[in-house]
Amino acid sequence: YEQCGKFLGEVQQIAKEKGEKCPTKVTNEVFRHAKLTGAGYINKP
Numbered sequence: 001y002e003q004c005g006k007f008l009g010e011v012q013q014i015a016k017e018k019g020e021k022c023p024t025k026v027t028n029e030v031f032r033h034a035k036l037t038g039a040g041y042i043n044k045p
Helices: 002-018 023-036
Strands: none
Touching: none
């Protein structure tokens, strides 16, 4: 769970860089990024 929270922080940073107002809008992109970073075992809640 700690890793998940840490990952969420990274995702939010990426979302901010892309100019997204709400990270929840890029949920699919989040999981794609998770797979790229080797965290494919994180499944959708």
